[in-house]
Amino acid sequence: MGTDVLTKQNGKFNVSDELRGMLALREDGELFIARAYLFNAHVRGFQARLTQQGFNFRIVETDLNVVQQMYRTVFTSDEAAHTDMQKASIELFSRAVKRRASDIHIRVSKRQNTRIYFRVHNDLEFIEEHSYDYGNKLCSTIYQAMADVSDATFEENARQDARISEREKIPEELDGIRIATTPQVDGFLFVLRLLYNDSAEDLDLRKLGFSNAHIDAIEYMKRRPTGVIIIAGPTGSGKSTTLQRVLGSIISETKGKKHIITVEDPPEYPIPGAVQTPVTNAETEEERSKEYQKAIKAAMRLDPDIIMLSEVRDLPTSKLTIQAAMTGHQVWTTVHSNTGLGTFDRFRDLGVELDLMTDPTVVAGVICQRLVKTLCPHCKKKLIDQKDRYEKKHLERLMEVKLSLENVYVQGDGCDKCANTGVQGRTVVAETIVTDNTLMKHIRNTDRMGAINYVYKDNGNKTMLQHAIEKIDAGLVDPFLAEDVVGPLNAGNIESDHRITSQELAAA
Ligand SMILES: [Zn+2]
Structure with missing residues (x-):
C-alpha cells in the first residue's frame, strides 16, 4: 500500500493536474518535487499554501518519473480497495433482493459503528454491523465507483442523490437502485431504494x-x-x-x-x-x-x-x-x-x-x-x-x-x-x-x-x-x-x- 499521497485526485489537498505533474505530497510530510520544477511559481505557491495552513513538510528533490510513479501506486491501491468494496456491495444487493427488501439502510456512525438494515415488508430488519471505516469505504465506493454520476465525490456532510443503473452492477431482478444520503450527528445515513424489474408482464x-x-x-x-x-x-x-x-x-x-x-x-x-x-x-x-x-x-x-x-x-x-x-x-x-x-x-x-x-x-x-x-x-x-x-x-x-x-x-x-x-x-x-x-x-x-x-x-x-x-x-x-x-x-x-x-x- 505505501504511504498515502495527499495531493492525489480527491485527496486531502486539492491541486490541479498540472501541479500533480510536478510534485507529490506524502502523508508523512515529505514533499517530492521534480528537480526541473523546484523554482516553478505554482510549486512555490503550493509550498506557501502549506506553510500558511501550518502543515509541516520537508522537500525531497527527485526525478520526474518518481513523482509520476507515486500517483500510479496510490491510484492502483485505491482502485483495488474499490474493487473489493464493489464486490462487497454487489453481494449486499443480491442478499437484499433475495429477501425481497425494498430498501437497504446503511447507518454510519463514529460512536455506533456501521449498521446495515434491510426494509422487508415495510419493517427494518437488522442485518449486520461493521466498523465506521468499513461503512465509509462501502458508501463512497457505491457512490463514486458504481453510481451513474461519473465525476461525483461522495461527501459525508452533504445531502446527495444518485442512481445505479449499469446492468453489471446490479442484480438482474432490479431495474436500478436509487441512492439518497444525509449527514447525521456523528456520521451519515445512506439509503438505497431497490427498484424491482417486475414490469408490465403481469398486469392483473x-x-x-x-x-x-x-x-x-x-x-x-x-x-x-x-x-x-x-x-x-x-x-x-x-x-x-x-x-x-x-x-x-x-x-x-x-x-x-x-x-x-x-x-x-x-x-x-x-x-x-x-x-x-x-x-x-x-x-x-x-x-x-x-x-x-x-x-x-x-x-x-x-x-x-x-x-x-x-x-x-x-x-x-x-x-x-x-x-x-x-x-x-x-x-x-x-x-x-x-x-x-x-x-x-x-x-x-x-x-x-x-x-x-x-x-x-x-x-x-x-x-x-x-x-x-x-x-x-x-x-x-x-x-x-x-x-x-x-x-x-x-x-x-x-x-x-x-x-x-x-x-x-x-x-x-x-x-x-x-x-x-x-x-x-x-x-x-x-x-x-x-x-x-x-x-x-x-x-x-x-x-x-x-x-x-x-x-x-x-x-x-x-x-x-x-x-x-x-x-x-x-x-x-x-x-x-x-x-x-x-x-x-x-x-x-x-x-x-x-x-x-x-x-x-x-x-x-
Ligand atoms: Zn412460515
Missing part, C-alpha cells in the same frame, strides 16, 4: 390484492375520457405499483394508440410504452416544486392523451393537475391522504377551489390503498388455539366487527419457507370511489355524513377497513398486523353500538 390487479368490485370500479375509471384519478395512501402503500399496472394495462389494451406521458420525481418503475420524463434533481424543496411544475406544463404541450403525475403535494401542482384534466386529459396521480373521501379534504387543504374539484369530469375517481402483510400459509396458527395469548379487549374488538374467531389466523413462529418471519409478502386493502353529480353535491355542501351514506350505503362500496376484515376472515391476514396499518378494526363501525359482553366472548 387481483394479484396485488384488489377485489373484483375494485377492479370493476377501476375499469370504469379507465373508460372516463377526462378527469383526474387519484391513488391515495401514505408512503409505502403500493401506490406506484398500482399506477404502473393500470397504465401498463391501458397501453396493452389500446395497443399503443394512446400517447401516455409521465412526469415523475423521480421515476420508480419502467412503464414500457409510456414516455417517462424525470424531474431534474433540484437542491431545495422550492426548486423541486418549480422544476416539477415546469415539467407538467411541458407535458401538457406534448400532445398527450393520458398524463401521469407522480404526486400532488402543493397548491401549484394540484392546480396544474386539475388544469390538465380540464383541458381534456385523463390524469393519473397520487396523493397522501388517509381515506377515499379524505382525498377531497386534502385537495381543499392545499387550496383547490371546491367548485373545481367537485366536478366529476374533473375528478373522476379515487382509489385509496394500504399494504398489509400476508400470513405464511405454512406456519400460521388458528387464533382460537392461541386465545390465551391475547388480552380480552383485543379479542372483543374482533367480535365487534363480527369476525368469527374460528376463521381467524395469526402469525406463527416462522419456518424455513418464510425466513422465520411468519409472513410472506403483502396484499392491498383498498376502497374505490367513482365520482358522480350526487356525491359531488354532498362534498360541495360539506355534508360529510351525506357523502359517507351515499358512497358506502346507497352505492354499496366497502371501506378499506371492511376489505381488511374480509381478508382476516379468510385467514390470509393477521388481525393485529392489519391493525398496525389500518388502525383499530372497530373504528369504522358507525352503525353498530353493540358491544360484545364478556359472557358472549366466553361462549365463542
